[in-house]
Amino acid sequence: MEEKKILYSAIQPTNNLTIGNYLGAIKNWLGLQNDYECYFAIANMHAITVRQNPAELRQKTLSLLALYLACGLDAEKCCLYIQSHVPAHAELCWVLNTITYVGEMSRMTQFKDKSARHAENVNMGLMDYPVLMAADILLYQADYVPVGEDQRQHLEIARDIARRFNTVYSPTFKEPEGLFMKVGAKINDLQDPSKKMSKSAENPNGSIFLSDGKDEIIRKFRRAVTDSEAEVRYDPEAKPGVSNLLSIYSLFSGKSIEEAEREFAGRGYGEFKLAVGEAVAAKLEPVQREQQRLIADKDYLNGLLKRNAERAAFKAERTLGKVYKKIGFYQI
């Protein structure tokens, strides 16, 4: 049997995920889990680079695991685990720190953004974020890393670090390739359709969170910014609001944009927005129900986490062992 290629990705268990995150990340992973050896982590070590409430962090960690499963990631096929359960992440990060330059980290776009947003807490971890992410990926010898556009620079750095280590010592790490997911990137803010829908938008009415209930979803779509015409037509330049709603409708109903345009021809925006809200709620409700059911089954989740932490650690420690040997750490 041909060995499967390795795929690695992770999500931070912090902010509420939006439907854009779902379409851009987890939904795409579903299609990959059969063809690759997949590791999907919950990046709680990355999460603490900005201040977290400990009780919330704990709860959101489990809730993200339940979401992975509720969305359809198969616990038999993918290794779903919590980053902090595998000490090798921190250990490799330390080694990689010694071949990463302060200058290159201080120039990273996300570091500059986050330092500006959290000026009171520009901690070393924030600056080290990309190195920890490189350690995540390189430990598993990942061939592919599915991520959003916003992670492109982080992935480039991971490749640079891998290459540098391989050159200074000897070939050790695989150079991972990014799989940049396109769908979902197209989902924009409901209140400001010129911006991408974001989990940290100023106005929470512009984002649909995966945790939003049906009434909330319908209320947000009802308030979505459109235009002064009354025609449901796809034209992102002239009609960014309506076009965004059409994209969302199409992604959640499985109908094409053209079909959707025909369906709402001659009907008002009110009816259209309601239909979009209902289509989204219909998809999210069963996922939320399953997520709640899983969260209540802590024994099952804990058992799964324990097995997967061991499986992940086994793989990670092989790489770490090689690294320690090459850099001259005395081994017994």
Ligand code: TRP
């Ligand atoms: N930084 C990523 C994000 O915020 C999350 C992440 C952490 C990640 N480690 C990773 C993604 C390793 C891919 C691979 O989206």
